[in-house]
Amino acid sequence: MRMSRYFLPVLKEDPAEAAIVSHRLMLRAGMIKQSSAGIYSWLPMGFKVLRKIEDIVHEEQQKAGHMPMLMPTIQSADLWRESGRYDDYGEEMLRIKDRHDRDMLFTPTAEELITDIFRSHVSSYKDLPLTLYQIQWKFRDERRPRFGVMRGREFYMKDGYNFDLTKEDALHAYNRHLVSYLRTYERMGLQAIPMRADSGPIGGDDTHEFLVLADTGESEVFYDSAVTDLTFGDREIDFDDKAQCQSIMEEFTTKYARTDETHDEAVFNEVPEERRRTARGIEVGQIFYFGTKYSDAMNAKVQGPDGKPVAVHMGSHGIGVSRLLGAIIEASHDDKGIIWPEGVTPYHAGIVNLKQGDEEADAACEQLYKELTAAGLEPLYDDRKERAGGKFATMDLIGLPWRITVGPRGLKNGVVELTSRKTGESTEMTPAEAVARVKDIYAGA
Amino acid sequence: MRMSRYFLPVLKEDPAEAAIVSHRLMLRAGMIKQSSAGIYSWLPMGFKVLRKIEDIVHEEQQKAGHMPMLMPTIQSADLWRESGRYDDYGEEMLRIKDRHDRDMLFTPTAEELITDIFRSHVSSYKDLPLTLYQIQWKFRDERRPRFGVMRGREFYMKDGYNFDLTKEDALHAYNRHLVSYLRTYERMGLQAIPMRADSGPIGGDDTHEFLVLADTGESEVFYDSAVTDLTFGDREIDFDDKAQCQSIMEEFTTKYARTDETHDEAVFNEVPEERRRTARGIEVGQIFYFGTKYSDAMNAKVQGPDGKPVAVHMGSHGIGVSRLLGAIIEASHDDKGIIWPEGVTPYHAGIVNLKQGDEEADAACEQLYKELTAAGLEPLYDDRKERAGGKFATMDLIGLPWRITVGPRGLKNGVVELTSRKTGESTEMTPAEAVARVKDIYAGA
Structure with missing residues (x-):
């Protein structure tokens, strides 16, 4: 590209509305432009990086055997009533009435719709395991959107969903996601540490958040400094190999690393004092195993090997694609501007x-x-x-x-x-x- | 991909709701699943073709020197009030109130937002010519959505916008789009004929629609059969060469080819009788030159060579990306199923x-x-x-x-x-x- 032909509207002045460095630099480097509160246009340079990050996520998900698809942004409220989340979700859900006065919404996540697709088309355990994912725009009507693309209202997210016959298989899917995420973030030049987390409105017992350490992070985190010495590197992974995925999961999650939501002072104090760290972190992904929560509520069953119906074990797994641009810049900049890692440079x-x-x-x-x-x-x-x-x-x-x-x-x-x-x-x-x-x-x- | 691991839910029976062959075959081949009226999920095989079509559009647009970017799906009503289209657009616009009771909408097209981006960042004729485009989800709340992805409510569209100092430059942008579209469709195995058309709610004098001949087309078309002998092929194009683009535009648009909206019986009758054809066509794209309609309404001016402010000449140019899957299948199938052209096969x-x-x-x-x-x-x-x-x-x-x-x-x-x-x-x-x-x-x- 020749600069004389490029649309790269860099700003000379620091924009007043930007409270954190990534927001400021994305505006100054002509990557984004706010169109409404928490809603952004992606100018050519910003779009180019967004697409590179999207491509890396696609590649790594497909290496792990997960299948890309796409669900619509506008969904009917009916499925959300079936799961009970239509009322639970609160004001963050953007609720819409169409011209025929039907209740619709802009998808904040897609457990209900993917479960509906699954129950419509899959009826036998022989079609399992199955993991589907999409990279699609989501909307959460944050009361106070801020920090640019880090806490926007319209955001681009990878969300994946696994369907398995047993808890053991579903935990393998969980591990597979954890492993593929480690590689995904490293390719972007990021160290994202899996930390034991709280499941929030998705529900479920097992969940890890991936956090990038940065002063501007929204979460307080507590960890054994030994976790920052772990690197994933170029390992050969057989994603069908349960033992291999399990051992990598253990390698990266056994040492103490928790957000404030799950922090346990007593356990933390067992870490040698010189390795105890408190810092702030930016969440760039999260994986969940939630068992049969949605398959029970929405009657997503398959015929098991003995002919009897079994509710499938599920999990969901997200990467904040648009938010990653902010996280990468927070982790990699100096007073002159952005320093792109080679994996994602425009x-x-x-x-x-x-x-x-x-x-x-x-x-x-x-x-x-x-x-x-x-x-x-x-x-x-x-x-x-x-x-x-x-x-x-x-x-x-x-x-x-x-x-x-x-x-x-x-x-x-x-x-x-x-x-x-x-x-x-x-x-x-x-x-x-x-x-x-x-x-x-x-x-x- | 191994079929034993693929999520390809083919249907044995013809689905009752499908009135045309492409809708029927996309459902039967496990490419899409309806989630609400006129709103579809793209299952892995459907998504794969959608992505291939998207990639071809991106490649050809960038060859023509047009720059990819991305605008949000949810936009504020304010800009649409400025252009006067907020009230004009009618019930097809999906109107939304956010949690703070602000008027928002799901973008059906983006002339207003792109003009706002332009006027915020471009102030000199030296930064022209400029053509920006996006491929993004749009929503039109059709009263009676039908024909699957051919007339859905949520659909994927490429929309591009040119900004030029003079009418002559803007007409070159028009020609550049026409030329790049010809190649785009041919790469997908389609013959799409540019036909003189009506500008509808976008406004403007010069406009061509690209139509694929098919019995299930929504438009009646009238043409000189000699237009179907024209092929674009592997021509080397210099998209900066005004004369070359102009001559290709003339080659492909001089012969009679019009939709019923602009059909003129007297002119048609000048075509030798044996070459006069009436048929049906599916619209897969449209290009517009509309001059200063939006730049006047929204005050998008640049400083001209003489230092005086000039309203920029604009046009907009669309390709129906998701609709193309339907159009390709309408044009290429037999009683056993789909016949994918090699350029887009999954x-x-x-x-x-x-x-x-x-x-x-x-x-x-x-x-x-x-x-x-x-x-x-x-x-x-x-x-x-x-x-x-x-x-x-x-x-x-x-x-x-x-x-x-x-x-x-x-x-x-x-x-x-x-x-x-x-x-x-x-x-x-x-x-x-x-x-x-x-x-x-x-x-x-």
């Missing part, structure tokens, strides 16, 4: 032309642009007639991990400069070396 | 094992599955213990363009059978040849 490298209009500099930039594109990468070329300082400030603000700076002086010596956004370190090298270096960096990502 | 080839459990047949199927997958293709392997007739009927119903049939008898002679869904023609060949053949077929797609 463009792989920026090209800054120090002297637009200089024949050699223009040609060198075009060549870099062409070669990076040919390598399957997406460069963002700042080809505007602006002074270098302004171009650097924009690049730092929008946070691409790598910048190639091209100017007449360097080109006289046959070199350009490759700069890391994270460390600020610059290295001179030939344009060909810069291309090779950037290709190498992303080859593993 | 899986590239089906593998039917005639004798599940037979050691050699199972091994040959696994090998085919492995090799097709390694080639970057997605096979659907029917590995269920079912009789061959049932497997064939399912494959015909879901309509994958190619089927590889594997049985012990053929394998004795070292062959499998490759069958075209469209022609029914079968050819025996070695498994390696079948893989090479299928790879070849999709290499060009």
